[in-house]
Amino acid sequence: MEDVMGRASDIAARLADRAEEVCRAYLPNGRRSGAYWIVGDAAGAKGQSCYVRLRGGRDRIGKWRDQNPANGDHYGDLLDLIRVNRGLGSLAEAVAEAEAFLGGPAPFRPPLAASAGDGADDTLKRRNAERLWARSRELAGTKAERYLLARGLNPSGLVSLRYHPDAYYYDDDAEQKRSGPALIAAVRDGAGEMKAVHRTWFDGDSVILRKMMGLPDDGVVALGGTGPGLLVGEGIETVSSLRGVFASVRLEALLTAGRLMAFDPPDDIDRLLIAVDRDPAGFVAARCVRAKARALGVPAFCLVPASAFYGADFNDDLTRFGFEVTASAVRRQAGE
Incomplete structure (x- = not known):
């Protein structure tokens, strides 16, 4: 048992180094949202009640919490997640499962493994967000101002919101790019640094689509x-x-x-x-x-x-x- 406990601590740290891979393998119904992987529960159901931290301090990466009302309140590290996800009855079984994953046998390989270019890709996403923000204009006199007014909202003083008359998006149903007027929101961290932009395409006072560009992290x-x-x-x-x-x-x-x-x-x-x-x-x-x-x-x-x-x-x-x-x-x- 002492050997298992000693291995468990090391394995939990190694899993945290590959947090997103673990999530993609064991929670494929989830999605990445900034600094988190969001899914329905630790068993991998669709939804938004369970989150796993992918970024942050080393002692925080891999920590998760399942707030699905049907399951109570579960939380822990990625080794705990694997144990719950696979319905394993003992720590030794969870350690064996995690070691198999870390060893990389084919059944456990994630569909999208992390690559050496992820850092550059993250930088590009943020630059694209900053570029879209720079190309957007203030709300006064725009369709976005009219959209907000139609919903009973006073746009005056909302400096984190701008308007773009022809922002692109991908129409999943038509499988093609489209464009249209959009409300552009700046997502910033506590220091005021832009991390992402949130886009709301609309028609009159009705929302067509909402999407994030960039990596919002804690913004x-x-x-x-x-x-x-x-x-x-x-x-x-x-x-x-x-x-x-x-x-x-x-x-x-x-x-x-x-x-x-x-x-x-x-x-x-x-x-x-x-x-x-x-x-x-x-x-x-x-x-x-x-x-x-x-x-x-x-x-x-x-x-x-x-x-x-x-x-x-x-x-x-x-x-x-x-x-x-x-x-x-x-x-x-x-x-x-």
Whole structure:
């Protein structure tokens, strides 16, 4: 047993060195989203309730958490993940499985192995994102401004958002490139460095497609506000709907439920407000972030939209009930 325990520590470190390969092999239904691999659960189901860290400090790479409500709360390193994923009953079995993977036998080789050019590829993705941002223009007088206004949102002061009149995207159904007007959002880290751009193609006030360009890592879309409080949520429209509701609060969009769930709240804020999307992934992500904040001693509140249909968010509330009704309901949930 001592031999197995000693090997386990070394194997977990070696697995972390190949974290994305492990995810592609054992969690093929997932996808990479910035610094994380997002999937439904540790067994590999489709969805967004489980995340594995692919980047960051050496002691953080490979750490994962499965917040799927059906499974409870599971977490650990990549050796633990393999054990859960394969339904193995002992550490010795997990070690044997991992050693087989690390030895590279054909059944365990990932479909897309990491290459020596990954660093250069990452740099190119970021440069392309910066180039698209530079070629986009301010919102005033554009179709993007009209899109936001049609959804009840005031575009004034949203400096992280721009407009591109003819941004390209790939139409999976037609299997060809298309282009059209798009809302372009800058995704920046805490130091203000651009990591990616998030693109929303639209027609009138309807969304056609959303896609990320670049590597968002721990970046966010800053949507205004100042002060010691922080309000976070998934979508740009969701978070923007709550601008002006709270004083002394800055607003940030994380863009997906998986990225919201993986968000680590800073410990220097005086409260955390979490705008919830009404779907299972949204509730799980919000509760996970709330638990993290409270573990730091930060007061945290989940804000749930009044609209009761599946997938509802605060932009639905804003367009249905207006700003004053929405703001009043949200303030009550935050204890004001």
